[in-house]
Amino acid sequence: MLEVNGIVKKYNNFTLSCNLKVESGRITGIIGPNGAGKSTLFNAVLGLIRIDEGEIKLFGKNIKSLTDSERENIGVVLSESGFSGYLKVGDVGTMLKAFYKDFDEADFKKKLTDFKLDPGKKVKELSTGMKAKLHVIAALSHKAKLLILDEPTAGLDVIAREEVIDMLRQYMEEDDSRTIVISSHISSDLENLCDDFYMINDGEIIIHEETDNLLSNYAILKVDKDKFDELDKKYLVRYKEESYGYMCLTNERQFYMDNYPDTVIERSGIDELIGLMIRGKEL
Amino acid sequence: MKGLLVKDFILVKNQCKTLLAFLVLGFLMSMSMKDNAGVVYMVMIISMFSLSTIGYDEFDNGFRFLFTLPASRKAYVREKYLFYIIFLFVGLVAGCGVGFLAEMFKDTGSVQNYFDTLGESVVGSIMIGSVYAGMLIPIRIKYDAEKAKLVNFGVFGGIAAIAYLIFRLKDNAGEVVVKIMETINGLSDIQIASAMIAFAVIVLLISELIAEKIIAKKEYN
Numbered sequence A: 001m002l003e004v005n006g007i008v009k010k011y012n013n014f015t016l017s018c019n020l021k022v023e024s025g026r027i028t029g030i031i032g033p034n035g036a037g038k039s040t041l042f043n044a045v046l047g048l049i050r051i052d053e054g055e056i057k058l059f060g061k062n063i064k065s066l067t068d069s070e071r072e073n074i075g076v077v078l079s080e081s082g083f084s085g086y087l088k089v090g091d092v093g094t095m096l097k098a099f100y101k102d103f104d105e106a107d108f109k110k111k112l113t114d115f116k117l118d119p120g121k122k123v124k125e126l127s128t129g130m131k132a133k134l135h136v137i138a139a140l141s142h143k144a145k146l147l148i149l150d151e152p153t154a155g156l157d158v159i160a161r162e163e164v165i166d167m168l169r170q171y172m173e174e175d176d177s178r179t180i181v182i183s184s185h186i187s188s189d190l191e192n193l194c195d196d197f198y199m200i201n202d203g204e205i206i207i208h209e210e211t212d213n214l215l216s217n218y219a220i221l222k223v224d225k226d227k228f229d230e231l232d233k234k235y236l237v238r239y240k241e242e243s244y245g246y247m248c249l250t251n252e253r254q255f256y257m258d259n260y261p262d263t264v265i266e267r268s269g270i271d272e273l274i275g276l277m278i279r280g281k282e283l
Numbered sequence B: 001m002k003g004l005l006v007k008d009f010i011l012v013k014n015q016c017k018t019l020l021a022f023l024v025l026g027f028l029m030s031m032s033m034k035d036n037a038g039v040v041y042m043v044m045i046i047s048m049f050s051l052s053t054i055g056y057d058e059f060d061n062g063f064r065f066l067f068t069l070p071a072s073r074k075a076y077v078r079e080k081y082l083f084y085i086i087f088l089f090v091g092l093v094a095g096c097g098v099g100f101l102a103e104m105f106k107d108t109g110s111v112q113n114y115f116d117t118l119g120e121s122v123v124g125s126i127m128i129g130s131v132y133a134g135m136l137i138p139i140r141i142k143y144d145a146e147k148a149k150l151v152n153f154g155v156f157g158g159i160a161a162i163a164y165l166i167f168r169l170k171d172n173a174g175e176v177v178v179k180i181m182e183t184i185n186g187l188s189d190i191q192i193a194s195a196m197i198a199f200a201v202i203v204l205l206i207s208e209l210i211a212e213k214i215i216a217k218k219e220y221n
Helices: A038-045 A089-099 A107-113 A128-139 A158-174 A187-191 A211-217 A225-230 A254-261 A268-281 B002-013 B014-034 B035-065 B071-106 B112-142 B145-169 B175-186 B189-217
Strands: A002-010 A016-022 A027-030 A053-058 A074-079 A148-151 A179-183 A196-201 A205-211 A219-223 A236-240 A246-252 A264-267
Touching: A002 A038, A002 A225, A016 A038, A027 A038, A027 A187, A038 A053, A038 A148, A038 A179, A074 A128, A089 A107, A089 A128, A089 B002, A107 A128, A128 A148, A128 A158, A148 A158, A158 A179, A187 A268, A196 A268, A205 A211, A205 A268, A211 A254, A211 B112, A219 A225, A219 A254, A225 A246, A236 A268, A246 A254, A246 A268, A254 A264, B002 B014, B002 B035, B002 B071, B014 B035, B014 B071, B035 B071, B035 B112, B071 B112, B071 B189, B112 B145, B112 B189
Parallel strands: A027 A179, A027 A196, A074 A148, A148 A179
Antiparallel strands: A002 A016, A002 A053, A196 A205, A219 A246, A219 A264, A236 A246
16 A cells, blocks of 8 residues: 655755555554654655655555546645635535545535534634544545544544544444554554554654554563663663663563563553653663 | 635635725726726736735645645646636726726716727736736745745846836937837737737746746655
8 A cells, every 4th residue: 555665855954764564454553752753754655745765655656656536545634734724614625525536525514513613614713623623524535545644633632532533443444445544642542543553763663563562562671770680681672771770671571471470561552662762772 | 626726716715805805996996097007906906816825825834735635736836827817817807897887987978098098908917917927926836925025025126127227228229129119119009919918928838837847846844
């Protein structure tokens, strides 16, 4: 569905350099701290910036040669950019109808009602959360095969976030060939949604892992200094000094549970993973 | 292209109060001015109004999202020129209509003067408007609204300076300028009008090619 092959994008003080492959029918999460390169990666995939090296393929074709008709198969939500603030919410539907052959007007209007979006209100008058809802609804409105969602839940409260995540799940259930690439700084949104993750930092992919593997095999070990010296470190990915000793990240939880039964071993969530991968030291 | 056109018509529709105010102002100007100056004003204002949509697209980093929709950057540029031309004709119709109405309300007792000068007003406004749009569109696509104002100021200042130099040259009996003026004076009204329209078309075509090149190089972060 989406292939990012050896792309490089250089800025004065930042370089994005990565490979990525997203299979059809999957939900792939892109995680990483602010400024890691997530939005730059999305910009590159969407052809909004020129890349210095490498190639990006969508639907098996170089993105530069995608036709308008093929681009209709992509639904996009971007952080900090969207429909013109001078359009009314209801106008967005009229506009999308003219852009997309498969635009489902009835469903779009129904979702506007469900999310209490006033069709007569201008986009610039909406709150951040309401804008986010409008953009997600719009991205889902034309039966796109691929959704590229950069921070789609930004600015939403817990209930609205759950509603959006549910909409994405339902969207995938309707057609198993559909694909989503999504970034969010709210890891719980992604943990329960994604099939796999790419973690990006300083413009490079530092982990690609299946969610099941991540949640079952990655773990946090909390040990004092003596215990740390004793530990077999071959499955430790990162470690970080703490007041009590060391916090270590492993990708072989079972190994340490079997061999160090008296050690505190906690399952690693995405937040802990990001924290240790970024701030921890490599062995 | 269809989606972009629909978007722009909606954006203009949402600003229809402003457009209506321009119509009233055009009517008042036509009432108070001679030789269809109000018609020229109307054509210029309404056609330029179409280009305000670039600012609406740009609002809140909107270009970034706009170019993820199924419309190429080339289509975006072409649509802006097409939209300008559509509004040029809307402006012509509205300008002529409002100008005629204003003439009826005047105390001159005749609309003869209106018809006598209508042709030159229409052709003049097409040429001036198109040259202006031809310069403005590439500048607006290259620069944001604030920078574009400065660049516009520089470009039009430069044009004014060149025009001044040409007229100074004429005063000093610059032979080339005099010959050009003589040639123009020797042409019929139809020939002059055709040349002006052709000039407007050429300016728009060249401008469109430049705008396409500019937008192809732009990055939207």
